[in-house]
Amino acid sequence: MTIFDRISREKLNANVSIKPTQMGLGLGYYVCKENLEALVVHARKLDNFLRIDMEDSGVTQATLDLFFGMHSAHENVGIVIQAYLLRSEYDVRRVLDVKGRIRLCKGAYREPRQVAYQRKRDVDQNFIRLMKLLLDSNIHHGIATHDENMIRATIDYARANRIPKGAFEFQMLYGIRRDMQRQLVGDGYAVRIYVPYGSDWYPYNMRRLAERPANLFFLLKNLFRQ
């Protein structure tokens, strides 16, 4: 609540993302829904938007249910779709059917082959397939990636189909590929930066590293890159 108030007071172009497990999903679907709904209602009063992050595949369906359950009453809520999941094209189409706003990312968790593409090439191909569905939808979505090939594919597809630069936004993590963030803004694209917020930054970062140890390598590489 406080962060929505502050964003409004400071007149920032910013919204809030939240993980369902931080809002009580482990305690039960309805506990989480009630907590999230209170936030969405508050955000609505301030003309703001809440994005529900997507976590591991054990909670994909519950997260989508939360989204659909709330979106029917509150349009200022959005969802994340992970391109590595085999089910994602189906989910994208369902979300687009209700005109929901999507952040498309590759997916950050280690998932088994029963539910997720394992090879980078397959994840990238699916990312591009889903990106095209989003850009064709006339709804404002977020394309969340630092992968230059995915960004190039998005720009090329938008250009070829006369989709205006303002019709979508790129999203990147705070501090990662700042060079590319600046370049995109310079070229007239919208770039939204995801900033972890709050006093519990240490457990948050440790969890990110535990989910994907490769992040440690990325982090070190980027420290030297900027």
Ligand SMILES: Cc1cc2nc3c(=O)[nH]c(=O)nc-3n(C[C@H](O)[C@H](O)[C@H](O)COP(=O)(O)OP(=O)(O)OC[C@H]3O[C@@H](n4cnc5c(N)ncnc54)[C@H](O)[C@@H]3O)c2cc1C
């Ligand atoms: C705004 C935003 C929100 C996200 N929300 C979610 C979510 O809700 N659920 C979810 O599962 N995942 C989320 N992710 C993470 C995403 O799924 C990927 O794990 C992550 O973005 C890496 O994939 P990539 O598309 O950047 O491509 P990759 O091919 O993995 O990476 C391309 C390059 O980007 C750089 N890079 C990528 N990630 C990092 C990093 N963490 N640290 C340092 N350098 C890095 C490296 O240089 C790498 O070579 C989010 C990502 C972003 C940008």
